[in-house]
Amino acid sequence: MLRHTFDHTPTAQEVFDQACVFFANSEGPSAIKSARRGTSNGYDCVYRNPDGRVCVAGYFLPDSSYDDEMDDPELFTDGSDVRSLVKHFSDKVPSWFGKHVDLLKQLQQVHDDETNWTHDRHWDYTQLTGSLIFTADEFGLNHAAVQQVRSKIPKPEFTAQDEQLLRELQHDCIDRTPWSSRDPRVVHRRDPAPALRPALKVPGVQ
Known part of the structure; x- marks a missing residue:
């Protein structure tokens, strides 16, 4: 006791x-x-x-x-x-x-x-x-x-369903590479259509 x-x-x-x-x-x-x-x-x-x-x-x-x-x-x-x-x-x-x-x-x-x-x-x-x-x-x-x-408050359980949802989110996530570091001649995965992308002014690239 x-x-x-x-x-x-x-x-x-x-x-x-x-x-x-x-x-x-x-x-x-x-x-x-x-x-x-x-x-x-x-x-x-x-x-x-x-x-x-x-x-x-x-x-x-x-x-x-x-x-x-x-x-x-x-x-x-x-x-x-x-x-x-x-x-x-x-x-x-x-x-x-x-x-x-x-x-x-x-x-x-x-x-x-x-x-x-x-x-x-x-x-x-x-x-x-x-x-x-x-x-x-x-x-x-x-x-x-x-x-x-x-610290004794129970942590939320991470279920198999939660894990599957996380995988789907990771699979479908948008490439977050900064626009300024991309080659505008390359269409990245899940980039918007080229016509919809903002005009980029990169030195040396027409």
Whole structure:
């Protein structure tokens, strides 16, 4: 399972950059099926799920600090997001969580937003890239680290049909030899008819 522990109080930029590492290397959101408090597709995000996934805030949470109660919202009435986590488990979460709670909250929303998921609960890297750039702009951060996520966007597949089309285009392409370098006495492949070609004044040629 992915984890990251800072050995110092990180800057907001360091937190954001490491969050990009998380999104680029995790399989997808940490979510469980939940009829009780599910999202529109019946899933709810958790800090740890049975499949071994963690959410972006859980990525910064050491295993030794995790408590099952952190994923049980019935224990407190103000929700189970990172703000409540800091409020109710201040003795267990890393001390820097309080300093960057607003950024963590925004990153948690990026994680929880189903528009950043695929139908089978993996990341939609195109959507995710846009959400992370927006977050960086909101907090005045450099978003160079988002490139790690952007690089995960699937490249369009080059099919056999595409290859055949490319061959046809190459076969039918117009000879692009500059007019000025051509001998006007020679009709090049796919040149327009001589009568239609522009008059050329080449020294020494009548």
